[in-house]
Amino acid sequence: MGNEVTYNIKGNYGKLNYAVVVFCFVPFLLSQHVLAQKVAAKPLAPIDSTIVKQLFFSALREKTIDNTKLAADMFERVLQTDPSNDASMFELANLKKTQNDYAGALPLLEKAVTISPDNEWYWVALADSYEKNNNISKLENVFTQLIRINPDKPDYYFDKANAYLLLKKYDDALKVYNQLEQLNGPSDDILASRQKIYLKQGKIDQAAAELEKAIVDNPGQIRYYLLLSEIYNSNGLSDKALNVLQKAEKLDGSNGMVHLALADIYRDKKNNDASFSELTLAFANQDVSIDEKIRIIAGYFPKFPEPNAKASALELSRILTIAHPADAKAYAIYGDMLLQSAKYKEAKAAYKKSIALNEQVYAVHEQLVRIELSENDMDGTIKDGENALSLFPNQGWMNYMVGVGWAQKKDFKKALGYAKNATSLEIQDKDLLSLSFSLLGDCYHDLKDNKSSDEAYDKALSYNPDNAFTLNNYAYYLSLRSEALDKAAQMSARSNELQPNTASFEDTYAWVLFKQKKYADAKVWMEKALAHDKDNSSAKYEHYGDILFYLGNTEGAVQNWKKAKSYGEQSPVLERKINEKKYSE
Incomplete structure (x- = not known):
């Protein structure tokens, strides 16, 4: 059974050298060695001596199988019979330390070193306990004793000097470094340690x-x-x-x-x-180091409103990929800087290179798919998104984005599956949950499951009542069914407040008002929609013709229906409107 005894002295002094003592602990052999070093105490009767040995070795066995409570009880019984059994004190103290009871370990170790003052491991354990109990002033003597026992071990000198540093006894620390230099000659560690002291002293x-x-x-x-x-x-x-x-x-x-x-x-x-x-x-x-270089690039981030800062970070990240062509991190940070500079095509290439070198960094996958989605590259979104999900299946945003990709491809059943995955994960991101339930609502609508669609939209709005796209879509689909028109009107009006001058939102509101037979108001909002429409939407012109018809302007209605046809609408209903010169559903 291997065992390690370590200690550290910690303080606000930068990176210092701390002694780490490691030794292989074979319970029976070490225990016999420890027992042999004991200062003679009141001799035990033969029968007591036998009981002590049996208990001690039994306790060690229990310790090796992690039965710590029974082991501790046995070591306590040894000490009841033999109060000067330093080996049991040491073992019991170590058990207490494993339970973070450093205060309880201290008296046992302090007594153990008085009984066996030349046992190096007792002093090491005592140093650790003093440090954990913040008894820094007592460490000086501990390391003095360790140096006495093992004068050729440099770590003990460094630890003694560190103790002096914590106590702000700088001159004493310098003396210890001088001792160490006489022992082993000059070294960079000693030089650096002295530098810290001189600087602290001014x-x-x-x-x-x-x-x-x-x-x-x-x-x-x-x-x-x-x-x-x-x-x-x-x-x-x-x-x-x-x-x-x-x-x-x-x-x-x-x-x-x-x-x-x-x-x-x-x-x-x-x-x-x-x-x-x-x-x-x-x-x-x-x-x-590439990590040092990335840290420097990151230092430019707060300055990114300045074009020069972006340009500098971009150039440094480009050089990074040349100096470290096999490191995925180089291409990932380069992709980030290209993205900041709106160089989306180049950013995608950098992210793909990073993934090819190391596919285990999720954030790079997400950046790539976000760009593809924003560029309406649904094939790329689905391909790279599903690849990412094969590695990271429980990522909510990735499930959502792949779901959007399939929805845009009109495969609503596949989209539904990814949207459900996104909503089923234990995530706290309300924006993501709102978007995912909204996607569910869209999918259910296209799959003709109106009840589930409405429930999903309501859930989406419970996470974000001001999700403008959800409000618009939900309102529009209700208006198509001529259901809950007052609710639809409120939601559509709110979407236009949140995102004014959006043609599709204004069209929705006009259509809800039309369904409410508020034709004059509908005309005002449809004219806004046409004014803000940059795509010459045939649906908007058809809606405008419908509104004009109910306002008694049949000629205007037919003209707009014909415009709708010229912009690509080929439905039989539209043909009937034009031919019969009247509204038809």
């Missing part, structure tokens, strides 16, 4: 001096130039930072991190052209 010159020395000793190590420039720039010394980076650029002009740092400095100096130029060099470098 000793910028000293922090810079150490890095300058590191540069002298290692003139080809670009990381030291980057650290030094960061110190200068973050403390208002941008000219010094720029000078350091320019030296680094001469040494290694292909280093992407140098170009990123230069871009930051030029941006701070308001030299946007130079900053962008450095960014393009950094983005072309494959060694710079």
Whole structure:
């Protein structure tokens, strides 16, 4: 049975090195080792000694099968018989820690280290408990003891220094780093740790001096130039930072991190052209993390009302696809930037490339299908939408969009299935639910199931009473059946308030008024519809002729019926109206 003992000291000091002690714990062997280290206490009678051993090993067995309550009870019984059994204290403390009872573990571990002061794992466990109980002041002694026991382990020195940092004993922390340097020689970790302390102390010159020395000793190590420039720039010394980076650029002009740092400095100096130029060099470098590059592109988002910001983000994302041609994220962000720039055809191509590289990112599928739907590409919507649903079947928006695609293709039974899927998912998105139930209403209407259609529309409006398209469609279908005309009129009037100057909505309202025999009002709204109609809708001219007929203008009615025919309407009813010069249903 493997077991790990770990501890961390955490604080607001950036990324620090924390000791992580890992060891394989074979219960019987370790227990015998631990027992052998015990400081002699009052000897047990032979029979008691045998009972203690049996109980202890039985407890270990229960622990290995996760029967923690029984194991804890057994360790407690061991301590009742043998109060100085440090191994049981350690095991019982660990059980308490698994239940987040760090306060209960503390006294057991504190007593265990007094009985067996050279047991490294006891001190490690105690350090973890002090940290979890926020007893930072007591950590100094724990790490002092761990260094005494294992002086060659660097992690203990870093942890002791970190404890001092948490206590703001900066000079003491520096002394520990000096000890560690004497033990193992200089290292970047020690250098970085000292830098943090110097900066906390406000000793910028000293922090810079150490890095300058590191540069002298290692003139080809670009990381030291980057650290030094960061110190200068973050403390208002941008000219010094720029000078350091320019030296680094001469040494290694292909280093992407140098170009990123230069871009930051030029941006701070308001030299946007130079900053962008450095960014393009950094983005072309494959060694710079793609995630870092995406983070930089995302920084442009709040500035997108500015055309230059969009253009810059678009160009950087294009370069990203060249530097990282096999990474799906590069094409996904490029697609997003193309979409922001209204380059829909190119955005679709980018999203498809991203999906080809990695089909497991749902958001990219949705972006692609949304574009296809907005462009009235129903074949693409259905094909790519159904592909997405084969991977992500429980996505509500995708089910809805594929349903719209099938409805536009007049396959209402298939559309109905997807709409039902969208409404059956446990989603909290009221807009999506409203749209999906509205789609259900449309499908049921075309399948001649008026009762289910009305119920679906009512459900849609319960989620969004101001869904203008639902209000319009519901009102129109009621008017066609000459049912609930007052309700239809209210809904149609509201849709026109929500979305004024929409020809199809005005046509619906005119037709509801016509069905209510309010012909004069119907004429006003139909004339609005014709004024706003950009498609020369034959249905609107036919409706206008119907209204004029009931207002006694037979000649005007026939003229508009003929117009309807000229714009493509070929129904027998229209022919009869024209031939008989009277309204017919």
